[in-house]
Amino acid sequence: MGKPSLIKEVLKWFIGRPVTIQYPYEGTSIEDRFRGRHFADLNKCTGCSLCAIECPADAINMEKLPEKASVPKNPRRIYPVVSYSKCVYCYRCVTICPFDAYVTTNDYKLAGPARLYSRDYSLQSIRGGGQ
Ligand code: SF4
Ligand code: SF4
Numbered sequence: 001m002g003k004p005s006l007i008k009e010v011l012k013w014f015i016g017r018p019v020t021i022q023y024p025y026e027g028t029s030i031e032d033r034f035r036g037r038h039f040a041d042l043n044k045c046t047g048c049s050l051c052a053i054e055c056p057a058d059a060i061n062m063e064k065l066p067e068k069a070s071v072p073k074n075p076r077r078i079y080p081v082v083s084y085s086k087c088v089y090c091y092r093c094v095t096i097c098p099f100d101a102y103v104t105t106n107d108y109k110l111a112g113p114a115r116l117y118s119r120d121y122s123l124q125s126i127r128g129g130g131q
Helices: 003-013 050-054 092-096 117-124
Strands: 036-038 060-064 078-082 101-104
Touching: 036 078, 036 117, 050 060, 050 092, 078 117, 092 101
Parallel strands: none
Antiparallel strands: 036 101, 060 078
């Protein structure tokens, strides 16, 4: 590349818009089928544990429901809690659930010290949050 064309090339990139997105100052685009945060809807979950057994990342732990939680379809009174920091977002749990109990979202902003588990989202799916 000769000197004039090199200068032209440098100027082109110097005055042009940046190619990269200035995240987090600018939002990023999200693909339609993006797999983000997900949690079990406790109105549908029966506590069968299939999703926890099948999870390849061992990211789902079955936990006891709070005493006051009203869940007529869940006699064992246990529900899946997803660890978002262990999850690899394969959505096997979502597709394998026989009761279509998982709620999916395209939320990817999961970094940080709070809300790294699906517990609160699931408890909020039932009236009164089971508290
Ligand atoms: S979310 Fe589905 S697969 Fe997982 S425990 Fe509940 S009913 Fe079973
Ligand atoms: S999306 Fe995959 S890795 Fe994440 S909890 Fe579900 S089965 Fe496990």
